[in-house]
Amino acid sequence: MSRVHASFEAFRIALAALRANKARGVLTTLGIIIGIVAVVTTMTAANGLANNFRESVSVLGTDVLYVSRTPWIMQGRFFQFRNRPNLELKDSEKLARQLGSGAIVNPTDDTRRPVKYLSEVIENATVIGTTDKHMLVSSAVPEYGRFLTAYDVRLKRPVCVLGTTMREQLFGDVDPINKKIKVGRAEFRVIGVMEKQGSAGFFGGPDFDSQIFIPVTNFVKEFGGRNRSFAFAVKAPPGADIGDFEYEVVGEMRKIRRLTPDEDDNFAINKMDSLLDAFNNVMGVVLMIGMAVTGISLFVGGVGVMNIMFVSVTERTHEIGIRKAIGAKRRAILQQFLLESSAICLAGGAIGVALSFGVAAAINKLVLPASVSPPIVFIALTVSVLVGVISGFIPAWRASRLNPIDALHYE
């Protein structure tokens, strides 16, 4: 009971002290404000990045395996993989035959070529050679026109489908359907435009919207197929267990590659998970750097608050003496000053959070979708109170230990 009332009194004193020293309080909390803005912005940006990434990667689909010569994430083991034989186009046909009906195998490869329509040129556009099955192994759908068909592929038709960003850049408001464009030196007719898919380009990943799709057969014809290793997107039959299916794919690939039982795989099975793992690793580092910056500014802010609390204790030595004389215990005094420093920091934290909403809005507008979420606000405010308690402790402890007689006679 008595603790509750004493706490309330302490809270009341803290508020009164803040009111009495508004300007000083705000200046003191500058470090806290900066720290909290850093916390909230880092976390918000990280969240935004993660969401953005997940969204764009989800295009790839979780029930699809990607067979390729080397893993997506090589982690510096490049030399270990460079002598592996290429995956050839005919291997994909073998794989499809051996996996049987239900499973879908789509061979693709990409190259960088300039793409040109009239005077508009995109240097280094990503040109993807693929088949009609592309639509089955990804969530990509044409927005208008049509995608490649099996006939386009078999007949090596010079047709292409554009990503939405590419269409914008090349054609602006002009209807691209049936227009002729140059890809490298070859001419292609536009037959469709893909729906917007979002971009993982922020991380050096694929920007699905700036790609151009052509039949893989034509791709080989125009850009050569000899030193190319294709990637096979393999989709499991409906209802199949993805783990079992992976095992099956590995088995069939080993047959195609004619590996003896004691030889290691000379191909790699990639999954969306491995991308996510890599992303999470990068994200972890980004977060750690963000937290380090945050930690430093909060530390500086905390030292500022500690300093001002020492001033506050000294200024109010006489008051502490009065309170002690009429019966305040050490804990009551300790509580009073801890609450004051916490309140200062909480105020700073609240200002910081408010500013962060502005920063997040700017990020949202300029860089990527990001918004401050309630848990982040909660964490930020908790952290600021924590800083208050920690930085206020030594001054508050000193106040609580003052000798009542000395304090009473202090002028």
Place this chain on the structure above:
Amino acid sequence: MTLDLRSVEKVYDMNSVGVHALRGVSFGIAQNEYVAIMGPSGSGKSTLMNIIGCLDVPTAGTYLLDGADVGALGEDQLAEIRNEKIGFVFQTFNLLPRSDVFHNVELPLIYAGMRPAMRRKRAEEAIARVGLADRMNHRPNELSGGQRQRVAIARALVNNPSILLADEPTGNLDSKTGAEIIEVFDDLHSEGNTIILVTHEDDIASHAHREIRLFDGLIASDTIQSEAA
């Protein structure tokens, strides 16, 4: 005995030289006594007041307050005793400048852990008792010196202490206001309170029924006065 000092000594350590502020002081004060403690500066008056008020503990000897030995207590226990048994009135009032009259008077009850409704009732009674019911929400700087000292008296009274301990309560007041404040003490005494006045003014001391004179850390005289004027 409300208060019982037995050969109380106090030695201050000043630059490793022991200064004897009290050299063995013994006396008792019964309930509803009205005592003046007098003596020139340096006589040990303030030290004695600090010990009686439980702001300090004796170096040697014992001090019993309501039968309990105070000398063995820690700082928090002393705070509790000050809160429950001592009502301080200081020369410089010692009110919280940023708090209004009500809050100043209520403060000891807060530290005693009393519930708000009860606190309000008790504080209002104490403020009314010193005639400041209409100044409840004024701050100390909006009051005259005499009014401030009344607030201090109300604060001292609010938790029904065993002793009302006043240190030069009229020292910062003009003689007319001082006389009014002394009148308040007289009234409180006649209502049954135990009062100890520390003063160096004879006409203030003359209101008390007993006069203890200190000199050089010892009791020089302890006289019961005939019925005060």
